Amino acid sequence: MTYNFKVHRIPASLLFAAIMLAGVAAPTGAIVYPGGGSADFTITQQKILALIDASVNRLNAAETNIQNNTQISSSAKTTTLNSLNSIESALLAYRTKVLAATTIEELQAINQEILQYLITNKDVIKANAKIAIADIAQSASAKASEIAAKAEQMIKVLYVTCPSQKSALDSLTQQTVQLKANAAALKSAATAKDSAAVKSLAQKTSVLVKSMVANAKVIQAACVIPTL
Amino acid sequence: MNKISLFIIIGVVFLGVGGGVLYFQSDTLKGPPEPTGGTFPDTESSSGNRPSSGGTGESTTGGQGSGSATEPTTGSTGGSPTTTKPPPPSGTTGANPPPSGTTGSTGSQTTTQKQVQEMDAAATQYGSMNSSVQGLDDSTSL
Numbered sequence: 001m002t003y004n005f006k007v008h009r010i011p012a013s014l015l016f017a018a019i020m021l022a023g024v025a026a027p028t029g030a031i032v033y034p035g036g037g038s039a040d041f042t043i044t045q046q047k048i049l050a051l052i053d054a055s056v057n058r059l060n061a062a063e064t065n066i067q068n069n070t071q072i073s074s075s076a077k078t079t080t081l082n083s084l085n086s087i088e089s090a091l092l093a094y095r096t097k098v099l100a101a102t103t104i105e106e107l108q109a110i111n112q113e114i115l116q117y118l119i120t121n122k123d124v125i126k127a128n129a130k131i132a133i134a135d136i137a138q139s140a141s142a143k144a145s146e147i148a149a150k151a152e153q154m155i156k157v158l159y160v161t162c163p164s165q166k167s168a169l170d171s172l173t174q175q176t177v178q179l180k181a182n183a184a185a186l187k188s189a190a191t192a193k194d195s196a197a198v199k200s201l202a203q204k205t206s207v208l209v210k211s212m213v214a215n216a217k218v219i220q221a222a223c224v225i226p227t228l
Numbered sequence: 229m230n231k232i233s234l235f236i237i238i239g240v241v242f243l244g245v246g247g248g249v250l251y252f253q254s255d256t257l258k259g260p261p262e263p264t265g266g267t268f269p270d271t272e273s274s275s276g277n278r279p280s281s282g283g284t285g286e287s288t289t290g291g292q293g294s295g296s297a298t299e300p301t302t303g304s305t306g307g308s309p310t311t312t313k314p315p316p317p318s319g320t321t322g323a324n325p326p327p328s329g330t331t332g333s334t335g336s337q338t339t340t341q342k343q344v345q346e347m348d349a350a351a352t353q354y355g356s357m358n359s360s361v362q363g364l365d366d367s368t369s370l
Contacts, residue, residue: 129366
């Protein structure tokens with residue numbers, strides 16, 4: 001009997017069906033393994049274990065990614081890691097059950113539980129990633145506002161002390177207005193946990209901020225007055 | 229009245245007039261008395277917020293007020309000796325007075341330079357945040 005499916009890619013529902021097929025009683029004359037197992041039992045057990053391990057590996061990767069991210073607040077980190085760890089613990093408990101199973105019927109029952117659990121929690125990594133992204137985006141929005149405020153202060157002084165740079169200061173003023181708008185939009189996207197919008201706005205704002213700093217440096221250099 | 233008396237009278241008048249002239253001239257030559265070096269008004273001394281440019285007071289310390297009650301001895305060109313010393317020439321009161329010996333414009337320049345540096349540092353921090361956001365994957369299913 002050949003099963004041609006990939007544990008990592010196949011949708012859960014199809015996987016369920018496939019494993020159900022694998023759970024049929026061993027045909028008469030099948031090889032009997034020590035402990036009462038059979039070839040079908042062992043194959044099914046291994047496939048379930050592989051399914052669990054793949055999910056645990058994805059969870060671990062997400063946990064590591066969040067754990068190593070220095071921009072996520074400690075509270076968000078705790079929330080997301082606890083969530084991911086609880087799923088991982090449940091899967092490891094199922095793993096123990098699978099290893100302890102002695103009959104194909106037991107495996108079938110455990111397999112159904114696992115598949116249902118995975119279906120219910122299939123988006124846990126996405127959800128926690130969104131929480132982490134939103135958390136950083138809130139900080140990024142505040143930082144963008146801070147940069148805009150600094151730029152406004154500097155521009156105000158330079159309009160007086162360096163009127164020759166009025167044109168450049170006008171451009172920098174426009175950029176500052178845009179930065180403030182981006183900061184507000186970023187905050188809204190973070191609140192809505194709209195990760196796609198957050199990523200797009202964060203990237204655009206990053207480019208804008210770099211440009212502003214470069215322009216500010218040029219203006220500041222042009223306004224140098226020799227020290228008496 | 230004899231000649232001698234007349235001579236004496238003329239002499240006395242001459243001496244009186246001459247003495248008066250000399251007295252007047254000596255006052256003129258001396259010019260107005262120097263300021264008494266009176267104390268600053270309370271608002272001046274308490275604020276300690278002296279003009280950043282030093283104005284035209286030409287104080288020996290380069291125009292930097294220390295906030296003390298001591299007046300520059302050569303700073304004033306006017307003012308009646310019988311009145312209190314007028315406040316020092318007004319100048320801009322920049323938020324951040326420049327260090328001693330520098331001009332006001334250099335002070336604002338230093339401030340601007342600091343602001344640019346702060347912007348740069350904040351931009352770097354923002355860049356790290358952006359990288360972190362971009363590095364998080366929200367598309368992986370369990």
